[in-house]
Amino acid sequence: MGLNSTHALPRSAWIEVDLTALRHNFVSIRAHLPVLTELLYVVKDDAYGLGAVAAARVALSSGASRLAVFTLEEALTLRNAGITAPILLFGERLEEELPWVLSLDLEPCLGRLEIARAFNELARSQGRLISVHLKINTGMNRFGFSWRTVTEWGPQLAAFSELDFAGAMTHFAQSDELDKTVARMQIHRFQSCINQLCQNGLTPRCLHQCNSGGVLDLPEAYLDIVRVGLLAHGVYPSLVCGRLPDLRPVMTVKARVVAIQTLVSGDTVGYGMRWRAERPSRIGVLPLGYGDGFPRIRNEGHALIQGTRAPLVGGVTMDALMIDLTDLPSAEAGEEAVLMGRQGAEEITAQDLSLLKQTVTYDLLTGWRRRLPRVYLGS
Numbered sequence: 001m002g003l004n005s006t007h008a009l010p011r012s013a014w015i016e017v018d019l020t021a022l023r024h025n026f027v028s029i030r031a032h033l034p035v036l037t038e039l040l041y042v043v044k045d046d047a048y049g050l051g052a053v054a055a056a057r058v059a060l061s062s063g064a065s066r067l068a069v070f071t072l073e074e075a076l077t078l079r080n081a082g083i084t085a086p087i088l089l090f091g092e093r094l095e096e097e098l099p100w101v102l103s104l105d106l107e108p109c110l111g112r113l114e115i116a117r118a119f120n121e122l123a124r125s126q127g128r129l130i131s132v133h134l135k136i137n138t139g140m141n142r143f144g145f146s147w148r149t150v151t152e153w154g155p156q157l158a159a160f161s162e163l164d165f166a167g168a169m170t171h172f173a174q175s176d177e178l179d180k181t182v183a184r185m186q187i188h189r190f191q192s193c194i195n196q197l198c199q200n201g202l203t204p205r206c207l208h209q210c211n212s213g214g215v216l217d218l219p220e221a222y223l224d225i226v227r228v229g230l231l232a233h234g235v236y237p238s239l240v241c242g243r244l245p246d247l248r249p250v251m252t253v254k255a256r257v258v259a260i261q262t263l264v265s266g267d268t269v270g271y272g273m274r275w276r277a278e279r280p281s282r283i284g285v286l287p288l289g290y291g292d293g294f295p296r297i298r299n300e301g302h303a304l305i306q307g308t309r310a311p312l313v314g315g316v317t318m319d320a321l322m323i324d325l326t327d328l329p330s331a332e333a334g335e336e337a338v339l340m341g342r343q344g345a346e347e348i349t350a351q352d353l354s355l356l357k358q359t360v361t362y363d364l365l366t367g368w369r370r371r372l373p374r375v376y377l378g379s
């Protein structure tokens, strides 16, 4: 084993990525979509922590035909791995990034005239066209040309002869809540903006607007491509959005009990002595903590061990957390525990943990640090 292959070094806390479950989810989502709607897999932030290359390969061989990332480095990683599928580049670019966009053969989102001009000149100097996706701001107010001023920027964009308008897109500010008023307004604004563009002689080849929430709740908005990240991981954007039958969680977070402490009544656990034993107790130590992305909670939450829920006691530390094993006398050091995922009939979902962390499932998933090795199962 090479000393630089650090992920081959043993560690008693890790993340299992079930590639068979991921594949199953892509097949399910693909089957849910109209045949002519393309499935784009959003692999930004290392596929929300799964590992972008492994996840992208599964996606592209089970129904997805495109990928999207946010940074050049993320795109470079995919290209270096030999992935040739179209890659959409989200966000805005600095001028110094533009040559890389061309050399990596990416399709950038375009939301500013200055960058459109720079892309147009760069493409001309290289004697080629550049494929772009027009980003239209219909209410998210983050990236893109404003739908309100299309009659100003539309004709100017149409005059850039080296730009190939491969697509036009918008992004929902709210697609996973019960109230779809704003999403429906955005759909309407996008469509009227596209109609106006077409009158200016700019006809994007494909249109897209749905993220996971849109796929679940806004079938009328699918258009030519849907951009799916979270849902493919068997995790939902919110508690109230629609559900697809039969999606499977892809990520499981596990650790082994590495130490057991025997306490008498009155002993305390952890920094600040925030948990006190009310009976003789056995405390198991799991070697992962907030330094691995586990929520920094105290005296709440559980680990699954021997198919039952063992309560977390004391505060989660940077490197470790403690669980009460008093009612599991046969649990010994070396026993495998699940912090997120299923064990036997019990399950701790990403949703459950995100509520403990007081955040959304997106943040919970991407919050697992690289310090936890990823172990890939299935194919």
Ligand SMILES: *Cc1c(COP(=O)(O)O)cnc(C)c1O
Binding pocket: 042, 044, 090, 171, 210, 211, 212, 213, 227, 228, 229, 230, 231, 237
């Ligand atoms: C992240 C992102 C998506 C994917 O969203 P999910 O809810 O994870 O499916 C789609 N479109 C854009 C523009 C994004 O930034």
